[in-house]
Amino acid sequence: MNAPSGESPQQLVDHLFRHEAGKMIAVLTRIFGIHNLELVEDTVQETFLKALQAWKYHQVPDNPSGWLMQVARNKTIDLIRRRQKLSDISEELAFRLQSDTEHTIQQFFLDTEIADSQLRMIFTCCHPALNPEDQVALTLKTVSGFGVQEIAKALVSNETAIQKRLYRAKEYIKKHSIRFEIPVGLSLQDRLDSVYTVLYLLFNEGYNSVKADELIRYDLCAEAMRLCKLLEEHRVGSVPPTFALLSLMCFQASRFNSRIGDDNTIILLQQQDRSKWDQGLIRLGYYYLNRSSSGDQLSVYHIESAIAAEHCLAPDFESTNWSSLLRLYDCLLERKPIPVVQLNRAILLAQLQDLPAAIDAILDIPGIEELLKRHYIFSAVLGDLYGKAGNTDEARRHLQKAHELTTSLAEKKLLREKLDRIDKI
Amino acid sequence: MKDFMFIFRGPTPEDLKLTPEESQASMQKWFEWIGELSAKGRYVGGDPLLKEGKLVQGKKPVATDGPFAEGKELLGGYFIIKAESLEEATELAFGFPDFEMQGSVEVREVMKIPMPS
Numbered sequence: 001m002n003a004p005s006g007e008s009p010q011q012l013v014d015h016l017f018r019h020e021a022g023k024m025i026a027v028l029t030r031i032f033g034i035h036n037l038e039l040v041e042d043t044v045q046e047t048f049l050k051a052l053q054a055w056k057y058h059q060v061p062d063n064p065s066g067w068l069m070q071v072a073r074n075k076t077i078d079l080i081r082r083r084q085k086l087s088d089i090s091e092e093l094a095f096r097l098q099s100d101t102e103h104t105i106q107q108f109f110l111d112t113e114i115a116d117s118q119l120r121m122i123f124t125c126c127h128p129a130l131n132p133e134d135q136v137a138l139t140l141k142t143v144s145g146f147g148v149q150e151i152a153k154a155l156v157s158n159e160t161a162i163q164k165r166l167y168r169a170k171e172y173i174k175k176h177s178i179r180f181e182i183p184v185g186l187s188l189q190d191r192l193d194s195v196y197t198v199l200y201l202l203f204n205e206g207y208n209s210v211k212a213d214e215l216i217r218y219d220l221c222a223e224a225m226r227l228c229k230l231l232e233e234h235r236v237g238s239v240p241p242t243f244a245l246l247s248l249m250c251f252q253a254s255r256f257n258s259r260i261g262d263d264n265t266i267i268l269l270q271q272q273d274r275s276k277w278d279q280g281l282i283r284l285g286y287y288y289l290n291r292s293s294s295g296d297q298l299s300v301y302h303i304e305s306a307i308a309a310e311h312c313l314a315p316d317f318e319s320t321n322w323s324s325l326l327r328l329y330d331c332l333l334e335r336k337p338i339p340v341v342q343l344n345r346a347i348l349l350a351q352l353q354d355l356p357a358a359i360d361a362i363l364d365i366p367g368i369e370e371l372l373k374r375h376y377i378f379s380a381v382l383g384d385l386y387g388k389a390g391n392t393d394e395a396r397r398h399l400q401k402a403h404e405l406t407t408s409l410a411e412k413k414l415l416r417e418k419l420d421r422i423d424k425i
Numbered sequence: 426m427k428d429f430m431f432i433f434r435g436p437t438p439e440d441l442k443l444t445p446e447e448s449q450a451s452m453q454k455w456f457e458w459i460g461e462l463s464a465k466g467r468y469v470g471g472d473p474l475l476k477e478g479k480l481v482q483g484k485k486p487v488a489t490d491g492p493f494a495e496g497k498e499l500l501g502g503y504f505i506i507k508a509e510s511l512e513e514a515t516e517l518a519f520g521f522p523d524f525e526m527q528g529s530v531e532v533r534e535v536m537k538i539p540m541p542s
Binding site: 009010011012015016017018020021045048049051052053054055056057060145146147148149150 | 438439442443444445446447448449451452453455456457459460461471472473502
Protein backbone atom coordinates (compact mmCIF):
# COMPACT_ATOMS: atom_id res chain seq x y z
CA MET A 1 0.00 0.00 0.00
CA ASN A 2 2.69 2.52 -0.87
CA ALA A 3 1.74 5.90 -2.22
CA PRO A 4 3.31 6.92 -5.51
CA SER A 5 6.28 9.12 -4.82
CA GLY A 6 6.49 12.68 -6.06
CA GLU A 7 3.71 15.19 -6.31
CA SER A 8 3.08 15.36 -10.04
CA PRO A 9 0.91 12.66 -11.62
CA GLN A 10 2.62 9.81 -13.39
CA GLN A 11 2.61 9.84 -17.14
CA LEU A 12 2.90 7.13 -19.77
CA VAL A 13 4.37 7.60 -23.22
CA ASP A 14 1.59 8.39 -25.73
CA HIS A 15 0.08 5.28 -27.30
CA LEU A 16 2.39 3.05 -25.24
CA PHE A 17 -0.32 0.42 -24.83
CA ARG A 18 -1.20 0.39 -28.51
CA HIS A 19 2.40 -0.06 -29.54
CA GLU A 20 3.06 -2.69 -26.91
CA ALA A 21 -0.11 -4.52 -27.94
CA GLY A 22 1.27 -4.78 -31.48
CA LYS A 23 4.56 -6.14 -30.22
CA MET A 24 3.00 -8.67 -27.88
CA ILE A 25 0.53 -9.89 -30.48
CA ALA A 26 3.36 -10.42 -32.95
CA VAL A 27 5.58 -12.32 -30.52
CA LEU A 28 2.76 -14.48 -29.19
CA THR A 29 1.57 -15.26 -32.69
CA ARG A 30 4.99 -16.56 -33.51
CA ILE A 31 4.71 -18.87 -30.50
CA PHE A 32 1.10 -20.03 -30.81
CA GLY A 33 0.71 -19.78 -34.57
CA ILE A 34 -1.44 -17.45 -36.65
CA HIS A 35 -4.36 -19.90 -36.41
CA ASN A 36 -4.50 -19.10 -32.68
CA LEU A 37 -4.88 -15.36 -33.12
CA GLU A 38 -7.90 -15.25 -30.77
CA LEU A 39 -5.97 -16.95 -27.99
CA VAL A 40 -3.14 -14.51 -28.60
CA GLU A 41 -5.42 -11.49 -28.46
CA ASP A 42 -7.01 -12.74 -25.23
CA THR A 43 -3.61 -13.26 -23.61
CA VAL A 44 -2.53 -9.75 -24.55
CA GLN A 45 -5.81 -8.39 -23.19
CA GLU A 46 -5.17 -10.17 -19.87
CA THR A 47 -1.70 -8.67 -19.71
CA PHE A 48 -3.14 -5.19 -20.00
CA LEU A 49 -5.73 -5.94 -17.33
CA LYS A 50 -2.97 -6.85 -14.96
CA ALA A 51 -1.09 -3.67 -15.75
CA LEU A 52 -4.24 -1.60 -15.45
CA GLN A 53 -4.90 -2.81 -11.93
CA ALA A 54 -1.35 -2.81 -10.68
CA TRP A 55 -0.32 0.55 -12.13
CA LYS A 56 -3.49 2.40 -11.33
CA TYR A 57 -3.07 1.92 -7.60
CA HIS A 58 0.69 1.78 -7.36
CA GLN A 59 3.76 2.88 -9.24
CA VAL A 60 4.26 2.49 -12.94
CA PRO A 61 7.39 0.33 -13.18
CA ASP A 62 10.60 1.94 -14.43
CA ASN A 63 10.44 -0.01 -17.64
CA PRO A 64 6.73 -0.36 -18.46
CA SER A 65 7.22 -2.11 -21.76
CA GLY A 66 9.65 -4.58 -20.19
CA TRP A 67 7.10 -5.24 -17.44
CA LEU A 68 4.33 -5.91 -19.97
CA MET A 69 6.54 -8.21 -22.01
CA GLN A 70 7.51 -10.15 -18.93
CA VAL A 71 3.90 -10.65 -17.87
CA ALA A 72 3.03 -11.75 -21.41
CA ARG A 73 5.98 -14.14 -21.41
CA ASN A 74 5.00 -15.71 -18.09
CA LYS A 75 1.42 -16.12 -19.23
CA THR A 76 2.70 -17.75 -22.39
CA ILE A 77 4.91 -20.21 -20.54
CA ASP A 78 1.98 -21.07 -18.25
CA LEU A 79 -0.30 -21.71 -21.19
CA ILE A 80 2.26 -23.87 -22.96
CA ARG A 81 2.91 -25.88 -19.79
CA ARG A 82 -0.75 -26.59 -19.42
CA ARG A 83 -1.04 -27.70 -23.04
CA GLN A 84 2.05 -29.80 -23.03
CA LYS A 85 1.06 -32.46 -20.53
CA LEU A 86 2.47 -35.62 -22.02
CA SER A 87 1.75 -38.83 -20.17
CA ASP A 88 3.56 -41.36 -22.35
CA ILE A 89 7.09 -40.17 -21.75
CA SER A 90 9.43 -40.34 -18.84
CA GLU A 91 9.63 -37.56 -16.32
CA GLU A 92 13.15 -36.81 -17.40
CA LEU A 93 12.26 -36.37 -21.06
CA ALA A 94 9.25 -34.28 -20.15
CA PHE A 95 11.44 -32.07 -18.02
CA ARG A 96 14.00 -31.64 -20.80
CA LEU A 97 11.37 -30.90 -23.41
CA GLN A 98 9.86 -28.39 -21.04
CA SER A 99 13.09 -26.53 -20.43
CA ASP A 100 13.93 -26.53 -24.14
CA THR A 101 10.54 -25.03 -24.88
CA GLU A 102 10.91 -22.40 -22.22
CA HIS A 103 14.36 -21.50 -23.45
CA THR A 104 13.02 -21.08 -27.00
CA ILE A 105 10.15 -18.95 -25.76
CA GLN A 106 12.60 -16.69 -23.89
CA GLN A 107 14.47 -16.20 -27.17
CA PHE A 108 11.33 -14.98 -28.91
CA PHE A 109 11.13 -12.13 -26.41
CA LEU A 110 14.54 -10.69 -27.29
CA ASP A 111 14.37 -7.27 -28.95
CA THR A 112 15.69 -8.38 -32.33
CA GLU A 113 13.22 -11.26 -32.40
CA ILE A 114 10.36 -8.94 -31.46
CA ALA A 115 11.17 -6.77 -34.47
CA ASP A 116 11.29 -9.88 -36.61
CA SER A 117 7.90 -11.05 -35.37
CA GLN A 118 6.39 -7.65 -36.03
CA LEU A 119 7.64 -7.77 -39.61
CA ARG A 120 6.10 -11.22 -40.02
CA MET A 121 2.81 -9.81 -38.76
CA ILE A 122 2.97 -6.90 -41.19
CA PHE A 123 3.65 -9.25 -44.11
CA THR A 124 0.81 -11.53 -43.03
CA CYS A 125 -1.75 -8.74 -42.62
CA CYS A 126 -0.72 -7.26 -45.98
CA HIS A 127 -0.81 -10.61 -47.76
CA PRO A 128 -1.72 -9.96 -51.40
CA ALA A 129 -4.44 -12.62 -51.33
CA LEU A 130 -6.48 -10.54 -48.87
CA ASN A 131 -8.52 -7.72 -50.25
CA PRO A 132 -7.27 -4.19 -49.54
CA GLU A 133 -9.95 -3.15 -47.07
CA ASP A 134 -9.42 -6.32 -45.03
CA GLN A 135 -5.65 -5.78 -45.09
CA VAL A 136 -6.04 -2.29 -43.67
CA ALA A 137 -8.45 -3.36 -40.93
CA LEU A 138 -6.36 -6.36 -39.90
CA THR A 139 -3.17 -4.31 -39.86
CA LEU A 140 -4.75 -1.70 -37.61
CA LYS A 141 -6.08 -4.40 -35.30
CA THR A 142 -3.12 -6.71 -34.93
CA VAL A 143 -0.09 -4.61 -35.77
CA SER A 144 -1.22 -1.26 -34.45
CA GLY A 145 -3.32 -2.36 -31.47
CA PHE A 146 -6.44 -0.40 -32.47
CA GLY A 147 -9.81 -1.53 -31.10
CA VAL A 148 -12.70 -2.30 -33.44
CA GLN A 149 -14.45 0.91 -32.54
CA GLU A 150 -11.30 2.92 -33.16
CA ILE A 151 -10.81 1.30 -36.56
CA ALA A 152 -14.40 2.07 -37.47
CA LYS A 153 -13.88 5.69 -36.50
CA ALA A 154 -10.62 5.97 -38.38
CA LEU A 155 -11.97 4.40 -41.56
CA VAL A 156 -15.35 6.16 -41.28
CA SER A 157 -17.16 2.85 -41.11
CA ASN A 158 -19.16 1.03 -38.44
CA GLU A 159 -18.23 -1.65 -35.95
CA THR A 160 -20.22 -4.43 -37.61
CA ALA A 161 -18.55 -3.82 -40.94
CA ILE A 162 -15.11 -3.82 -39.35
CA GLN A 163 -15.87 -7.00 -37.37
CA LYS A 164 -16.89 -8.61 -40.64
CA ARG A 165 -13.69 -7.60 -42.38
CA LEU A 166 -11.55 -8.86 -39.52
CA TYR A 167 -13.42 -12.14 -39.40
CA ARG A 168 -13.12 -12.61 -43.16
CA ALA A 169 -9.39 -11.89 -43.12
CA LYS A 170 -8.70 -14.22 -40.20
CA GLU A 171 -10.74 -17.01 -41.73
CA TYR A 172 -8.92 -16.65 -45.03
CA ILE A 173 -5.54 -16.84 -43.31
CA LYS A 174 -6.58 -19.98 -41.43
CA LYS A 175 -8.23 -21.69 -44.35
CA HIS A 176 -5.40 -21.07 -46.77
CA SER A 177 -2.69 -21.70 -44.17
CA ILE A 178 -0.99 -18.42 -44.89
CA ARG A 179 2.37 -18.62 -43.25
CA PHE A 180 3.52 -16.29 -40.55
CA GLU A 181 6.84 -15.52 -42.13
CA ILE A 182 9.08 -12.98 -43.75
CA PRO A 183 9.10 -13.84 -47.44
CA VAL A 184 12.45 -14.52 -49.05
CA GLY A 185 13.90 -14.53 -52.54
CA LEU A 186 11.87 -13.45 -55.51
CA SER A 187 8.56 -13.22 -53.69
CA LEU A 188 9.96 -10.68 -51.23
CA GLN A 189 9.71 -7.85 -53.77
CA ASP A 190 6.03 -8.52 -54.49
CA ARG A 191 5.21 -8.92 -50.86
CA LEU A 192 7.01 -5.66 -50.01
CA ASP A 193 4.98 -3.95 -52.72
CA SER A 194 1.78 -5.02 -51.09
CA VAL A 195 2.99 -3.80 -47.70
CA TYR A 196 3.79 -0.41 -49.29
CA THR A 197 0.32 -0.26 -50.77
CA VAL A 198 -1.31 -0.86 -47.39
CA LEU A 199 0.88 1.68 -45.58
CA TYR A 200 0.27 4.22 -48.35
CA LEU A 201 -3.47 3.61 -48.07
CA LEU A 202 -3.38 3.94 -44.30
CA PHE A 203 -1.51 7.21 -44.54
CA ASN A 204 -3.80 8.65 -47.19
CA GLU A 205 -6.86 7.58 -45.27
CA GLY A 206 -5.60 9.76 -42.44
CA TYR A 207 -4.38 12.57 -44.64
CA ASN A 208 -7.24 12.92 -47.06
CA SER A 209 -10.40 11.70 -45.42
CA VAL A 210 -12.41 14.82 -44.74
CA LYS A 211 -15.02 12.95 -42.77
CA ALA A 212 -13.05 11.50 -39.86
CA ASP A 213 -12.22 13.77 -36.96
CA GLU A 214 -8.83 15.43 -36.87
CA LEU A 215 -7.40 13.55 -33.90
CA ILE A 216 -7.94 10.06 -35.28
CA ARG A 217 -6.70 11.14 -38.70
CA TYR A 218 -3.50 12.37 -37.14
CA ASP A 219 -3.17 9.03 -35.33
CA LEU A 220 -3.56 7.17 -38.62
CA CYS A 221 -0.84 9.15 -40.36
CA ALA A 222 1.47 8.77 -37.40
CA GLU A 223 0.77 5.06 -37.29
CA ALA A 224 1.48 4.60 -41.01
CA MET A 225 4.79 6.38 -40.49
CA ARG A 226 5.64 4.29 -37.45
CA LEU A 227 5.06 1.07 -39.40
CA CYS A 228 7.09 2.35 -42.31
CA LYS A 229 9.87 3.12 -39.83
CA LEU A 230 9.65 -0.44 -38.47
CA LEU A 231 10.05 -1.69 -42.00
CA GLU A 232 12.95 0.64 -42.67
CA GLU A 233 14.78 -0.49 -39.54
CA HIS A 234 14.60 -4.15 -40.47
CA ARG A 235 17.15 -5.67 -42.85
CA VAL A 236 14.53 -6.89 -45.37
CA GLY A 237 12.76 -3.53 -45.47
CA SER A 238 15.84 -1.36 -45.54
CA VAL A 239 15.63 -0.78 -49.30
CA PRO A 240 15.22 2.31 -51.51
CA PRO A 241 11.43 2.11 -52.08
CA THR A 242 10.87 1.98 -48.30
CA PHE A 243 12.98 5.11 -47.87
CA ALA A 244 11.08 6.77 -50.70
CA LEU A 245 7.70 5.97 -49.15
CA LEU A 246 8.86 7.18 -45.74
CA SER A 247 10.20 10.40 -47.22
CA LEU A 248 6.91 10.96 -49.04
CA MET A 249 5.05 10.55 -45.74
CA CYS A 250 7.41 13.01 -44.01
CA PHE A 251 6.88 15.67 -46.67
CA GLN A 252 3.11 15.25 -46.62
CA ALA A 253 2.93 15.16 -42.82
CA SER A 254 4.94 18.38 -42.61
CA ARG A 255 1.89 20.17 -44.01
CA PHE A 256 -0.61 18.39 -41.78
CA ASN A 257 -1.36 21.34 -39.52
CA SER A 258 -1.53 23.98 -42.21
CA ARG A 259 -4.09 22.32 -44.43
CA ILE A 260 -7.19 22.70 -42.23
CA GLY A 261 -8.38 26.11 -41.12
CA ASP A 262 -9.86 27.00 -37.71
CA ASP A 263 -13.38 26.70 -39.07
CA ASN A 264 -12.54 23.21 -40.38
CA THR A 265 -12.23 24.33 -43.99
CA ILE A 266 -9.63 22.95 -46.33
CA ILE A 267 -6.79 25.31 -47.04
CA LEU A 268 -5.40 24.74 -50.51
CA LEU A 269 -1.67 24.53 -51.09
CA GLN A 270 -1.79 27.97 -52.65
CA GLN A 271 -3.16 29.60 -49.49
CA GLN A 272 -1.31 27.60 -46.88
CA ASP A 273 0.85 29.45 -44.40
CA ARG A 274 4.21 27.91 -45.25
CA SER A 275 5.75 29.04 -41.99
CA LYS A 276 3.51 26.46 -40.34
CA TRP A 277 5.10 23.62 -42.28
CA ASP A 278 7.08 21.37 -39.99
CA GLN A 279 10.73 21.94 -40.95
CA GLY A 280 11.91 18.99 -38.87
CA LEU A 281 9.74 16.64 -40.91
CA ILE A 282 10.84 18.27 -44.15
CA ARG A 283 14.48 17.69 -43.21
CA LEU A 284 13.66 14.09 -42.36
CA GLY A 285 11.92 13.82 -45.73
CA TYR A 286 15.08 14.94 -47.52
CA TYR A 287 17.16 12.56 -45.44
CA TYR A 288 15.11 9.57 -46.53
CA LEU A 289 14.79 10.85 -50.10
CA ASN A 290 18.59 10.92 -50.27
CA ARG A 291 18.81 7.42 -48.93
CA SER A 292 16.25 6.27 -51.47
CA SER A 293 18.43 7.36 -54.38
CA SER A 294 20.82 4.42 -54.23
CA GLY A 295 20.29 1.44 -56.51
CA ASP A 296 18.49 1.41 -59.82
CA GLN A 297 14.94 0.96 -58.65
CA LEU A 298 12.59 3.84 -59.35
CA SER A 299 9.27 3.28 -57.60
CA VAL A 300 6.15 5.43 -57.76
CA TYR A 301 7.01 6.48 -54.22
CA HIS A 302 10.28 7.96 -55.48
CA ILE A 303 8.40 10.08 -57.96
CA GLU A 304 5.65 11.08 -55.57
CA SER A 305 8.19 11.98 -52.93
CA ALA A 306 10.14 14.10 -55.43
CA ILE A 307 6.88 15.87 -56.26
CA ALA A 308 6.17 16.53 -52.58
CA ALA A 309 9.77 17.71 -52.10
CA GLU A 310 9.37 20.16 -54.98
CA HIS A 311 6.45 21.78 -53.13
CA CYS A 312 8.41 21.91 -49.88
CA LEU A 313 11.33 23.58 -51.67
CA ALA A 314 9.32 26.54 -52.92
CA PRO A 315 9.29 29.44 -50.44
CA ASP A 316 5.88 30.47 -51.76
CA PHE A 317 3.27 29.13 -54.17
CA GLU A 318 4.27 31.46 -57.01
CA SER A 319 7.89 30.34 -57.03
CA THR A 320 7.00 26.66 -57.39
CA ASN A 321 9.02 25.06 -60.16
CA TRP A 322 6.05 24.04 -62.33
CA SER A 323 8.06 22.75 -65.27
CA SER A 324 10.07 20.46 -63.04
CA LEU A 325 6.80 19.22 -61.53
CA LEU A 326 5.39 18.62 -65.00
CA ARG A 327 8.35 16.39 -65.85
CA LEU A 328 7.81 14.45 -62.63
CA TYR A 329 4.13 14.04 -63.39
CA ASP A 330 4.94 12.76 -66.88
CA CYS A 331 7.12 10.16 -65.19
CA LEU A 332 4.42 9.30 -62.70
CA LEU A 333 1.80 9.00 -65.42
CA GLU A 334 3.84 6.29 -67.13
CA ARG A 335 3.70 4.15 -64.00
CA LYS A 336 0.37 5.19 -62.65
CA PRO A 337 -1.91 6.06 -65.56
CA ILE A 338 -4.93 6.82 -63.42
CA PRO A 339 -7.42 9.69 -63.72
CA VAL A 340 -6.31 11.50 -60.53
CA VAL A 341 -2.72 11.71 -61.79
CA GLN A 342 -3.97 12.92 -65.17
CA LEU A 343 -6.06 15.52 -63.40
CA ASN A 344 -3.12 16.79 -61.36
CA ARG A 345 -0.99 16.99 -64.46
CA ALA A 346 -3.68 19.10 -66.10
CA ILE A 347 -3.59 21.47 -63.12
CA LEU A 348 0.14 21.90 -63.71
CA LEU A 349 -0.46 22.82 -67.33
CA ALA A 350 -2.80 25.50 -66.07
CA GLN A 351 -0.11 26.77 -63.69
CA LEU A 352 2.21 26.97 -66.71
CA GLN A 353 -0.37 29.29 -68.28
CA ASP A 354 -1.56 26.79 -70.85
CA LEU A 355 -5.28 26.79 -69.98
CA PRO A 356 -6.56 25.34 -73.27
CA ALA A 357 -4.11 22.43 -73.01
CA ALA A 358 -5.12 21.92 -69.37
CA ILE A 359 -8.82 21.80 -70.22
CA ASP A 360 -8.17 19.45 -73.15
CA ALA A 361 -6.05 17.21 -70.94
CA ILE A 362 -8.99 16.79 -68.58
CA LEU A 363 -11.49 16.22 -71.36
CA ASP A 364 -9.11 13.58 -72.77
CA ILE A 365 -9.10 11.49 -69.59
CA PRO A 366 -10.66 8.13 -70.52
CA GLY A 367 -14.17 7.87 -69.11
CA ILE A 368 -14.24 11.56 -68.19
CA GLU A 369 -18.03 11.86 -68.74
CA GLU A 370 -18.66 9.33 -65.98
CA LEU A 371 -16.00 10.80 -63.70
CA LEU A 372 -17.55 14.26 -63.98
CA LYS A 373 -20.88 12.81 -62.95
CA ARG A 374 -19.55 10.83 -60.01
CA HIS A 375 -16.51 12.43 -58.43
CA TYR A 376 -16.77 16.05 -57.40
CA ILE A 377 -13.03 16.69 -57.76
CA PHE A 378 -13.11 16.37 -61.56
CA SER A 379 -16.03 18.76 -61.89
CA ALA A 380 -14.49 21.11 -59.35
CA VAL A 381 -11.16 21.36 -61.16
CA LEU A 382 -12.66 21.57 -64.63
CA GLY A 383 -15.09 24.26 -63.48
CA ASP A 384 -12.23 26.19 -61.93
CA LEU A 385 -10.18 26.05 -65.14
CA TYR A 386 -13.13 27.15 -67.27
CA GLY A 387 -13.57 30.04 -64.85
CA LYS A 388 -9.95 31.09 -65.29
CA ALA A 389 -10.30 30.78 -69.05
CA GLY A 390 -13.30 33.13 -68.92
CA ASN A 391 -15.91 30.57 -69.92
CA THR A 392 -18.37 31.40 -67.15
CA ASP A 393 -21.22 29.17 -68.42
CA GLU A 394 -19.12 26.00 -68.39
CA ALA A 395 -17.47 27.08 -65.14
CA ARG A 396 -20.84 27.51 -63.42
CA ARG A 397 -22.17 24.23 -64.77
CA HIS A 398 -19.24 22.16 -63.50
CA LEU A 399 -18.83 23.94 -60.18
CA GLN A 400 -22.52 23.45 -59.49
CA LYS A 401 -22.19 19.76 -60.26
CA ALA A 402 -19.21 19.53 -57.89
CA HIS A 403 -21.16 21.34 -55.19
CA GLU A 404 -23.96 18.84 -55.61
CA LEU A 405 -21.62 15.83 -55.51
CA THR A 406 -19.40 16.50 -52.53
CA THR A 407 -20.55 15.49 -49.06
CA SER A 408 -17.90 17.51 -47.30
CA LEU A 409 -19.14 20.78 -45.83
CA ALA A 410 -15.70 22.30 -46.14
CA GLU A 411 -15.62 21.53 -49.87
CA LYS A 412 -19.14 22.85 -50.33
CA LYS A 413 -18.14 26.12 -48.71
CA LEU A 414 -15.11 26.45 -50.97
CA LEU A 415 -17.18 25.74 -54.09
CA ARG A 416 -19.91 28.14 -53.00
CA GLU A 417 -17.32 30.93 -52.76
CA LYS A 418 -16.09 30.18 -56.27
CA LEU A 419 -19.64 30.17 -57.64
CA ASP A 420 -20.38 33.50 -55.96
CA ARG A 421 -17.29 35.03 -57.51
CA ILE A 422 -18.39 33.88 -60.98
CA ASP A 423 -21.85 35.27 -60.46
CA LYS A 424 -20.34 38.67 -59.71
CA ILE A 425 -18.64 38.77 -63.13
CA MET B 426 -7.43 15.09 10.19
CA LYS B 427 -9.41 11.91 10.06
CA ASP B 428 -8.92 8.81 7.96
CA PHE B 429 -11.49 7.78 5.41
CA MET B 430 -11.88 4.77 3.22
CA PHE B 431 -13.01 5.01 -0.39
CA ILE B 432 -14.56 1.74 -1.45
CA PHE B 433 -14.76 1.32 -5.22
CA ARG B 434 -17.42 -0.75 -6.92
CA GLY B 435 -18.04 -1.29 -10.57
CA PRO B 436 -17.63 -3.69 -13.48
CA THR B 437 -14.24 -5.40 -13.57
CA PRO B 438 -11.76 -4.35 -16.22
CA GLU B 439 -12.38 -7.79 -17.81
CA ASP B 440 -16.03 -6.94 -18.30
CA LEU B 441 -15.33 -3.52 -19.72
CA LYS B 442 -13.26 -4.92 -22.61
CA LEU B 443 -11.24 -1.76 -23.08
CA THR B 444 -8.95 -1.31 -26.07
CA PRO B 445 -5.26 -0.66 -25.34
CA GLU B 446 -5.76 3.05 -25.99
CA GLU B 447 -8.81 3.22 -23.70
CA SER B 448 -6.97 1.31 -20.96
CA GLN B 449 -4.16 3.80 -21.14
CA ALA B 450 -6.53 6.76 -21.08
CA SER B 451 -8.37 5.31 -18.07
CA MET B 452 -5.11 4.73 -16.24
CA GLN B 453 -3.97 8.26 -16.97
CA LYS B 454 -7.12 9.62 -15.30
CA TRP B 455 -6.35 7.59 -12.18
CA PHE B 456 -2.79 8.92 -12.14
CA GLU B 457 -4.16 12.42 -12.27
CA TRP B 458 -6.66 11.83 -9.50
CA ILE B 459 -4.11 10.21 -7.22
CA GLY B 460 -1.64 12.96 -8.12
CA GLU B 461 -4.19 15.58 -7.13
CA LEU B 462 -4.98 13.84 -3.83
CA SER B 463 -1.27 13.46 -3.10
CA ALA B 464 -0.55 17.09 -3.90
CA LYS B 465 -3.16 18.11 -1.32
CA GLY B 466 -1.59 15.73 1.19
CA ARG B 467 -4.75 13.66 1.27
CA TYR B 468 -3.68 10.38 -0.30
CA VAL B 469 -2.46 7.65 2.03
CA GLY B 470 -2.61 4.55 -0.15
CA GLY B 471 -4.79 1.94 -1.75
CA ASP B 472 -4.98 -1.44 -3.39
CA PRO B 473 -7.00 -3.18 -6.05
CA LEU B 474 -8.78 -6.44 -5.26
CA LEU B 475 -8.64 -9.48 -7.48
CA LYS B 476 -11.91 -10.73 -8.85
CA GLU B 477 -11.50 -14.27 -7.55
CA GLY B 478 -12.24 -15.06 -3.91
CA LYS B 479 -14.36 -17.03 -1.48
CA LEU B 480 -17.31 -16.22 0.66
CA VAL B 481 -17.61 -17.89 4.04
CA GLN B 482 -20.96 -17.64 5.83
CA GLY B 483 -23.77 -19.45 7.64
CA LYS B 484 -24.34 -20.72 11.15
CA LYS B 485 -22.47 -23.80 10.11
CA PRO B 486 -20.07 -21.77 7.96
CA VAL B 487 -19.37 -22.98 4.45
CA ALA B 488 -17.09 -21.45 1.83
CA THR B 489 -18.50 -20.64 -1.57
CA ASP B 490 -16.86 -19.27 -4.67
CA GLY B 491 -17.30 -15.71 -5.81
CA PRO B 492 -18.33 -13.56 -7.54
CA PHE B 493 -20.17 -11.99 -4.66
CA ALA B 494 -22.11 -9.39 -6.53
CA GLU B 495 -23.36 -8.79 -10.00
CA GLY B 496 -21.49 -6.59 -12.47
CA LYS B 497 -21.37 -3.06 -11.28
CA GLU B 498 -21.71 -3.96 -7.58
CA LEU B 499 -18.42 -5.82 -7.51
CA LEU B 500 -15.82 -4.53 -5.05
CA GLY B 501 -12.76 -3.54 -7.03
CA GLY B 502 -10.43 -1.76 -4.64
CA TYR B 503 -10.03 0.84 -1.95
CA PHE B 504 -8.13 3.99 -0.96
CA ILE B 505 -7.32 5.34 2.45
CA ILE B 506 -7.34 9.12 2.41
CA LYS B 507 -7.14 11.92 4.94
CA ALA B 508 -9.74 14.63 5.24
CA GLU B 509 -11.05 17.15 7.76
CA SER B 510 -14.62 15.88 7.61
CA LEU B 511 -16.95 13.49 5.86
CA GLU B 512 -18.04 16.41 3.70
CA GLU B 513 -14.51 17.10 2.51
CA ALA B 514 -13.87 13.40 1.90
CA THR B 515 -17.07 13.17 -0.14
CA GLU B 516 -16.02 16.15 -2.19
CA LEU B 517 -12.72 14.43 -2.94
CA ALA B 518 -14.61 11.32 -4.05
CA PHE B 519 -16.13 13.33 -6.88
CA GLY B 520 -12.76 13.07 -8.60
CA PHE B 521 -13.20 9.30 -9.05
CA PRO B 522 -12.52 8.66 -12.76
CA ASP B 523 -14.82 5.70 -13.41
CA PHE B 524 -18.33 7.12 -12.94
CA GLU B 525 -18.82 6.95 -16.70
CA MET B 526 -17.99 3.26 -16.58
CA GLN B 527 -20.76 2.52 -14.07
CA GLY B 528 -18.40 2.77 -11.11
CA SER B 529 -19.29 4.09 -7.66
CA VAL B 530 -17.46 5.20 -4.52
CA GLU B 531 -18.58 4.55 -0.99
CA VAL B 532 -17.04 7.00 1.49
CA ARG B 533 -16.65 5.77 5.09
CA GLU B 534 -14.83 7.25 8.02
CA VAL B 535 -12.35 4.97 9.74
CA MET B 536 -13.38 4.84 13.39
CA LYS B 537 -10.61 5.61 15.82
CA ILE B 538 -11.18 4.21 19.30
CA PRO B 539 -10.05 6.83 21.80
CA MET B 540 -7.81 5.62 24.58
CA PRO B 541 -9.63 5.87 27.90
CA SER B 542 -7.88 8.51 29.93
